[in-house]
Amino acid sequence: MLTKRIIPCLDIKDGRTVKGVNFVNLRDAGDPVELARKYAQEGADELVFLDISATEQKRKTLSELVLKVAAAIDIPFTVGGGISAEADVSAVLANGADKVSINSAAVKNPELINRLSKKFGNQCIVVAIDAKQIAGTWKVHLLGGKVPTEINLFDWAKEVEARGAGEILFTSMDHDGTKNGFANEALAKLSELVNIPIIASGGAGNEQHFIDTFVEGKADAALAASVFHFGEIPIPQLKSTLKKQAIAVRI
Amino acid sequence: MDVAIIDYGAGNVKSLQFALERLGVQARLTHDWELIQKADKVIFPGQGAAASAMKKLTATGLDQWIPQLQQPVLGICLGMQLLCSSTAEGNSPGLGLIKAHVERFPNTVKVPQMGWNTIFSLQSNLFEKIEEDAYMYLVHSYFVPVIEETIAQSDYAGNYSVALQKDNFYGVQFHPEKSSTAGQQLLENFLKL
Secondary structure (H helix, E strand, C coil): CCCCEEEEEEEEECCEECCCCCCCCCCCCCCHHHHHHHHHHHCCCCEEEEECCCCCCHHHHHHHHHHHHHHHCCCCEEEECCCCCHHHHHHHHHCCCCEEEECHHHHHCCHHHHHHHHHHCHHHEEEEEEEEEECCEEEEEECCCCEEEEEEHHHHHHHHHHCCCCEEEEEECCCCCCCCCCCHHHHHHHHHHCCCCEEEECCCCCHHHHHHHHHCCCCCEEEECHHHHCCCCCHHHHHHHHHHCCCCCCC | CCEEEECCCCCCCHHHHHHHHHCCCCCEEECCHHHHHHCCEEEECCCCCHHHHHHHHHHHCHHHHHHHCCCCEEEECHHHHCCEEEECHHHEECCCCEEEEEEECCCCCCCCEEEEEEEECCCCHHHCCCCCCEEEEEEECEEECCCCCEEEEEECCCEEEEEEEECCEEEECCCHHHCHHHHHHHHHHHHHC
């Protein structure tokens, strides 16, 4: 049986992890490679690296990092953050990343999804969607949720699927950082609407939230950052809890 | 050991090379037929669309050469599917080494299948030291039904082939290079064939 995936997300700036990573037993918690190795050993099913740096050397630094990660781990990983050109995609895939995630660039130029999935295969194109409810309607947001658009989340999800996205990474800006659980109602609706896998993101605070997002939210995978980085939810323990709830996970 | 990875521009093989390095093997990525022919083991990778991959094989003559290989050959993902006669993906022919038609998953399940699934009914020394119901990482929209050459199965909208064997030609649908310790074991087993 295909299992539900647990995906830690690492924020990267200039080749280093940022945002309070607080792991014990790590020589260098700022080293993404060491963190990636630790997560792979703990049973993470996949990793996401989100590059938030905005320097001119970004592409070079990122592709060098991807190469080091690929050499260190034997589980799949996705790279995202400001990816907008074919050359960016080419560089990270050639160095061993399995998928790239595109976000704002896809909203600004939807044709990009068609081009990338045609060239690299839809299995490696993840479209990340940040959305927030405004007056009861889910609206897509840009630039990490800062800039609202008039685009409806569900319309956009249908469109990215039709254009060749292989997967959707949906982050609810209303839930992100709250630790109050994932946006399960919207997730379930997305899952029924499109026929590609959905990664739930935003709101993980405890183990029950993961159970809920897989059962009620019908998510195929769940992504989180701080609960893993701060050791609040150890992955082996989370997986054993999920298994007890008869949720298929890889142990 | 001399391991050749067939280079025909269909997908990225960096992770595969790293996985082999972890087993102490520096695999050679090449499209040079002489080098491929004299290698001890040959890996036939593949990602992306079947029809364009097949076109690349035909353009370089590899479609004629590959079936003549005598040493153990391992097709991975699309590489496994292309060992078959034909595929529903772009209605493309394959290399025809295994008489099977590759089909698309029905829309009763999410397509592509993406993630870790169990493999079972393991029937080859390719799976030595790998337990029944081990997890492997899979990403694919098309599948090979269970046939005579099936040496391992998985279940996604029903049972299907995740590994095939015909003589010296082996194929796996999953990505051993991304499948943690079980995947590493499979590559190690292949190198020992």
